[in-house]
Amino acid sequence: MDSYENAWQGVRARIAKAASAFGRDPSAVSLLVVSKTFPVEAIKAVHRLGQREFGENYVQEAAEKRAGLAELPDLRWVLIGPLQRNKAKVAADVFDRIESVDRLAIAERLSAARRAERGPLEVLVQVNISNEVTKSGVAPDAAVRLARSVAALPGLAMRGFMGIGEPTEEVGKQREQFALLRQCLEAARAEGLPVDVLSMGMSADLEAAIAEGATEVRVGTAVFGDRRVGR
Numbered sequence: 001m002d003s004y005e006n007a008w009q010g011v012r013a014r015i016a017k018a019a020s021a022f023g024r025d026p027s028a029v030s031l032l033v034v035s036k037t038f039p040v041e042a043i044k045a046v047h048r049l050g051q052r053e054f055g056e057n058y059v060q061e062a063a064e065k066r067a068g069l070a071e072l073p074d075l076r077w078v079l080i081g082p083l084q085r086n087k088a089k090v091a092a093d094v095f096d097r098i099e100s101v102d103r104l105a106i107a108e109r110l111s112a113a114r115r116a117e118r119g120p121l122e123v124l125v126q127v128n129i130s131n132e133v134t135k136s137g138v139a140p141d142a143a144v145r146l147a148r149s150v151a152a153l154p155g156l157a158m159r160g161f162m163g164i165g166e167p168t169e170e171v172g173k174q175r176e177q178f179a180l181l182r183q184c185l186e187a188a189r190a191e192g193l194p195v196d197v198l199s200m201g202m203s204a205d206l207e208a209a210i211a212e213g214a215t216e217v218r219v220g221t222a223v224f225g226d227r228r229v230g231r
């Protein structure tokens, strides 16, 4: 399990290097380790290195892992996969942050279901910046409007925006898409919304995302290796 140490340190080094290259403070870019499909032992191993935030795609999988890791109360669980209506109630309990909010009806359910003693649930609005790869996410020109409505919900803390770049090796194209997400954040701020999080960039394109202002990168493969089907 210590084999994860080199990989995790390597990703941290990539983040620091990219931040410096683009004139940014490395501590302004946080690392969300994406643990979907990997077992609790893998999460424990990376937690031992100092990692605290983990991203999951499925509500049920995260609920089971959270229960299995109850001895580590300082873990933060983040949903980055699409959220179905009928899972919203459970999700409001399992997660500390949900990055895949792309319609108001879901946000309303999350807000209503969040128990007051947990404090407001942090949410990001997911924006479709690739226009193709995924159907998830609101169109860029509708993002600020949704953010405004979400920000008004009492059980939620509207923190910013999340996007998934289209897989391409062309850095210029990567940056173009991430710039769209940055523009959402800037437009929301200009309206006075208290947003500060830009979640963009994964194993293959985190440098381009950091260049465009990412405050969080979501990395699975570069830490844990390839996800095997059926794992």
Ligand SMILES: *Cc1c(COP(=O)(O)O)cnc(C)c1O
Residues within 6 Å of the ligand: 034, 036, 057, 080, 081, 164, 202, 203, 204, 218, 219, 220, 221, 222
């Ligand atoms: C799986 C996933 C990631 C991690 O991708 P890697 O290429 O393994 O780093 C990041 N974001 C989302 C939304 C994902 O579903």
